[in-house]
Amino acid sequence: MHSSFFISLLFFIHSSYARYEPASLESVESLRFPSLSPWPKNDMLTRRATNTTPNKSLWLLQDTYAGQTFFDDWSFYTGEDPTHGTVTFLDRPTALAQNLAYVTPDGKVIMQGDNSTWLPPGVNRSSVRIQSNKWYTGGLFILDLNRAPWGCGVWPAFWTLGASTNWPNGGEIDIIEGVHDNAHNQVTWHTLDGCTLTAPGNFTGTLVGQTTCNALINANSGCGITDWSRVSYGEEFDSQGGGIYAMKWDEQGISVWYFYRVSIPQDILDGVPDPTGWTTPSATLSSQSCDPFKYFYNHSIVFDITFCGDWAGNTYATTPGCTGTCTDHLQNPNNFVNASWNINSLKVYRKQQLVGTVSNAPRRIYESFTFTWITSICALVVLLTS
Ligand SMILES: *[C@@H]1O[C@H](CO)[C@@H](O)[C@H](O)[C@H]1NC(C)=O
Ligand SMILES: *[C@@H]1O[C@H](CO)[C@@H](O)[C@H](O)[C@H]1NC(C)=O
Ligand SMILES: *[C@@H]1O[C@H](CO)[C@@H](O)[C@H](O)[C@H]1NC(C)=O
Numbered sequence: 001m002h003s004s005f006f007i008s009l010l011f012f013i014h015s016s017y018a019r020y021e022p023a024s025l026e027s028v029e030s031l032r033f034p035s036l037s038p039w040p041k042n043d044m045l046t047r048r049a050t051n052t053t054p055n056k057s058l059w060l061l062q063d064t065y066a067g068q069t070f071f072d073d074w075s076f077y078t079g080e081d082p083t084h085g086t087v088t089f090l091d092r093p094t095a096l097a098q099n100l101a102y103v104t105p106d107g108k109v110i111m112q113g114d115n116s117t118w119l120p121p122g123v124n125r126s127s128v129r130i131q132s133n134k135w136y137t138g139g140l141f142i143l144d145l146n147r148a149p150w151g152c153g154v155w156p157a158f159w160t161l162g163a164s165t166n167w168p169n170g171g172e173i174d175i176i177e178g179v180h181d182n183a184h185n186q187v188t189w190h191t192l193d194g195c196t197l198t199a200p201g202n203f204t205g206t207l208v209g210q211t212t213c214n215a216l217i218n219a220n221s222g223c224g225i226t227d228w229s230r231v232s233y234g235e236e237f238d239s240q241g242g243g244i245y246a247m248k249w250d251e252q253g254i255s256v257w258y259f260y261r262v263s264i265p266q267d268i269l270d271g272v273p274d275p276t277g278w279t280t281p282s283a284t285l286s287s288q289s290c291d292p293f294k295y296f297y298n299h300s301i302v303f304d305i306t307f308c309g310d311w312a313g314n315t316y317a318t319t320p321g322c323t324g325t326c327t328d329h330l331q332n333p334n335n336f337v338n339a340s341w342n343i344n345s346l347k348v349y350r351k352q353q354l355v356g357t358v359s360n361a362p363r364r365i366y367e368s369f370t371f372t373w374i375t376s377i378c379a380l381v382v383l384l385t386s
């Protein structure tokens with residue numbers, strides 16, 4: 001009677017304190033979160049605080065571009081195509097009126113080239129080029145898309161561009177880009193002199209040519225990497241439902257991932273992306289050989305579709321799948337039925353460092369796990385010797 005009471009008490013003391021382990025868990029109190037509400041506080045903000053734990057980081061949602069209001073946050077570029085495409089970029093009212101930019105009733109964002117007008121030779125085909133009104137220096141950019149434009153003579157890009165008018169000051173990051181019936185996406189960086197790509201490096205793709213990213217030499221080619229996947233661009237990309245392109249720009253450098261729709265990481269679907277758990281990127285520009293904030297800053301995000309021009313025009317004749325000349329090809333609207341973007345969302349996350357400092361709040365001794373064990377053992381000794 002007497003001893004079973006002590007043993008029960010002992011188990012009660014032990015289990016009730018052991019469950020919490022309060023001495024080894026600390027909430028990180030040095031965070032400066034403006035909005036904590038969407039975050040599961042205990043899971044995300046509580047960590048083991050020891051002196052050897054490295055700092056961690058979280059990516060917090062900053063901007064969502066999606067749905068019926070998508071075009072409100074973008075400007076329609078109407079200047080000449082700097083890459084000399086046979087294209088006219090329409091202003092917002094004209095693009096909307098001609099259905100080259102619209103949002104479907106179920107929220108899919110469409111941008112496309114004109115697929116209905118027959119043109120005389122050499123006349124520009126209408127298309128769209130938009131840029132975000134916001135600028136970013138660093139971030140995690142996650143594009144969920146069902147289709148990207150492709151076809152002979154077609155040259156689309158999803159990219160970010162420094163706000164400086166003096167290109168390539170501020171740099172350029174081409175995330176999705178290709179021409180004709182390409183199957184492998186190409187990621188390219190264009191910078192001032194001094195930035196180079198470390199290859200081989202932490203990426204699965206193939207170096208295109210030079211490792212210098214200097215945009216001012218070798219016909220502005222920059223430094224590029226093609227995706228190893230045969231479905232990262234073009235017909236197969238579209239036919240298997242697109243997927244996710246993610247671009248991470250932080251102090252480690254700039255990396256791009258492509259995820260098939262069937263293999264999107266769960267943390268992306270959950271809205272709490274954690275690139276540290278993802279596979280090796282398709283393409284990486286390491287900070288070891290290029291300062292990601294010296295050569296890249298103040299970027300707006302751009303989507304465009306151009307035709308022929310410096311890349312698609314100059315490579316047309318040597319592309320086996322494309323017949324005739326790019327100029328001839330451009331006349332027939334039926335050649336441009338696949339020249340369209342179909343986007344579910346573009347989300348931009350910003351990095352929040354979790355600094356590994358330990359709270360100095362005084363801790364009451366009876367909360368200690370060790371204390372619980374010591375009292376339990378003492379109680380057992382008292383019990384057995386009585
Ligand atoms: C964590 O971040 C703080 C503040 O930026 C820095 O002083 C400290 O060295 C970092 N610790 C580690 C382990 O990286
Ligand atoms: C057609 O495009 C070219 C190159 O982008 C441009 O120089 C020209 O002004 C355009 N022509 C018309 C009629 O818009
Ligand atoms: C590749 O990743 C490893 C592990 O994170 C790192 O130590 C190394 O410096 C990286 N290499 C480059 C070229 O960035």
Ligand SMILES: *[C@@H]1O[C@H](CO)[C@@H](O)[C@H](O)[C@H]1NC(C)=O
Nearest residue numbers: 135137163164170297298299
């Ligand atoms: C980036 O843009 C901001 C806001 O306009 C400006 O204050 C800043 O000087 C720019 N940064 C650089 C490096 O040009």
Ligand SMILES: *[C@@H]1O[C@H](CO)[C@@H](O)[C@H](O)[C@H]1NC(C)=O
Nearest residue numbers: 151152235334335336337338
């Ligand atoms: C458009 O895509 C469909 C489906 O992949 C393909 O059969 C067709 O040949 C393409 N047309 C053009 C002009 O690229």
Ligand SMILES: *[C@@H]1O[C@H](CO)[C@@H](O)[C@H](O)[C@H]1NC(C)=O
Nearest residue numbers: 099100110112115116337338
């Ligand atoms: C051409 O564009 C219109 C407007 O977006 C679209 O409804 C139509 O399906 C396109 N035509 C073809 C043949 O894809």
